[in-house]
Amino acid sequence: MPRIAFQGEVGAYGHQACLEARPGFDPLPCPTFDDAIEAVRSGAADLGMIAIENSTYGRVADVHQLLPESGLHIVDEAFLRVRISVLGVKGAALADLRRVRGMSILLGQARGFIRRHGLQTLAWSDNAAGAREVARLGDPAEGSLAPEIAAQVYGLDVLASDVEDHGGNTTRFLIMSREADLSRRGDTMMTSFVFRVRNIPAALYKALGGFATNGVNMTKLESYMVDGRFSATQFYAEVEGHPDDPALARALEELHYFSSTVRLMGVFPAARPRHES
Numbered sequence: 001m002p003r004i005a006f007q008g009e010v011g012a013y014g015h016q017a018c019l020e021a022r023p024g025f026d027p028l029p030c031p032t033f034d035d036a037i038e039a040v041r042s043g044a045a046d047l048g049m050i051a052i053e054n055s056t057y058g059r060v061a062d063v064h065q066l067l068p069e070s071g072l073h074i075v076d077e078a079f080l081r082v083r084i085s086v087l088g089v090k091g092a093a094l095a096d097l098r099r100v101r102g103m104s105i106l107l108g109q110a111r112g113f114i115r116r117h118g119l120q121t122l123a124w125s126d127n128a129a130g131a132r133e134v135a136r137l138g139d140p141a142e143g144s145l146a147p148e149i150a151a152q153v154y155g156l157d158v159l160a161s162d163v164e165d166h167g168g169n170t171t172r173f174l175i176m177s178r179e180a181d182l183s184r185r186g187d188t189m190m191t192s193f194v195f196r197v198r199n200i201p202a203a204l205y206k207a208l209g210g211f212a213t214n215g216v217n218m219t220k221l222e223s224y225m226v227d228g229r230f231s232a233t234q235f236y237a238e239v240e241g242h243p244d245d246p247a248l249a250r251a252l253e254e255l256h257y258f259s260s261t262v263r264l265m266g267v268f269p270a271a272r273p274r275h276e277s
Contacts, residue, residue, distance in 0.1 A: 001026045003182065004175075005036040005045035011128035011150030013082060013106075017173050018049050021078035028253075030181065033063055033122070037070045040176055048072065048176040055170045056109045064224050064236050068194045074266025076175035077190070084169070085148045086111050086160040087131050094159045100131035102145035108265035110145055113163040119143075131156060174266075182243070186269030189242040190219070195255060195262040196234050203258055204235075210254030211239060214247040242267060 004025040007012030014036075018027040028045045030036040039045040050067070053059045067074075084106065088097060100107075100114065101122035107114065124130035130144035135154040143159065144150070151158050196205035211218050220238040241248035243264070256262050258261060 002046040003028045003039075004042070004047040005030050005039035005048055006049040007031075007033045007036045007051065008126045009132065010126040011131060011146065012126055013147050013152035014049055014051060014173070015082060015128070016147050016149055017051075017078055017080045017171075020080065021049070021076075021173070021175065022047065022061055033060075035092050037066060037072060037176065040072055040178060041070065043178075046177070047075075049078070050174045050176055052174050053125065054105060054109065055106045055168060055172075056164065056166050059222065060105060064222055065226070067176075067236070068234070068263060069235065070176070072176040072178060073180040074174050074192055075162075075177045075181050076268050077271045078173045078175060079271055080171050082106075082109065082164060082169045082171050083162050084145050084164045085151065085158050086113075086141045086143055086163055087134060087146055087151050087154075087156040088136055088159045089134060089140055090155065090157055091122060092143075092157060092159060096140035097159065098141040099134065100143045100145050100177050102127050103130075106145050109169055110163045111163060112165045113160070128153070165273055175268075180264075180266065182267050183268060184267075185242065188240055188270040189267060190238055190270050191241055191243055191248065191267050192220075192236070192238045192265040193252075193262060194234055194236050194265060195259045198258055198260050200258075207255050207258035210251035214251045216241055216248050216251045217250045236265075 002025050004018050004022050005028040009013045009029050034214040036048050040048040051060050100118040101124040104123045128150045131146045131150040131154045134142050134144045196206050217240040222236040226234045
């Protein structure tokens with residue numbers, strides 16, 4: 001059976017995303033995003049399921065820096081509706097809880113619930129690992145925020161369900177592969193790339209102008225510093241279309257002219273209309 005790597009332990013949201021998006025693959029848990037990417041790069045896994053952003057919390061820290069240097073290619077995307085459960089030891093009640101643990105990105109998606117119940121929070125390396133720790137402690141005062149699947153895996157009770165601040169709380173994952181796939185076509189194709197602009201006045205404005213004049217819809221533009229310098233900025237972008245489409249080909253040609261580097265990250269069919277994302 002082919003394998004798909006994810007960050008986290010068995011019972012994590014990444015695990016759930018793998019089961020839903022690639023049911024024919026054997027999920028491979030990895031401690032960090034670095035480890036998940038390396039598993040694909042080394043051949044230990046065929047694909048990687050990498051969380052990139054959450055509709056409530058925003059982008060996942062560090063991932064934008066990891067992807068361009070990974071040597072991997074984006075071949076698909078997956079959206080996971082993140083339903084947050086409060087897990088405790090068998091027989092515990094919600095009123096017994098004093099502390100909950102979870103990854104900072106997940107704690108940030110349930111601030112209202114945490115505040116209403118006056119709970120202390122412990123930032124954890126992984127949500128499923130937090131659930132496992134609660135099971136180990138066996139203390140009714142200790143709880144974790146995690147998917148319901150983690151309760152089944154670690155023998156815990158679900159003390160509360162759907163405690164996320166927003167009903168549409170969703171995490172977007174990128175599916176990564178060692179090989180690029182430019183052959184597919186769908187109703188809406190997405191092209192992702194990273195670039196750095198040349199050091200000239202209005203370089204970013206000029207670099208992006210080709211997308212506007214050619215009618216190419218840009219759905220994402222993220223900036224982040226690289227090489228530990230404030231002056232070195234890299235941009236991650238996603239646009240609708242395939243690089244072979246004449247309009248996008250012209251826009252990319254203009255981008256190359258005003259940029260010092262442009263690197264194609266992937267071409268993949270949109271999993272859902274962007275206005276729903």
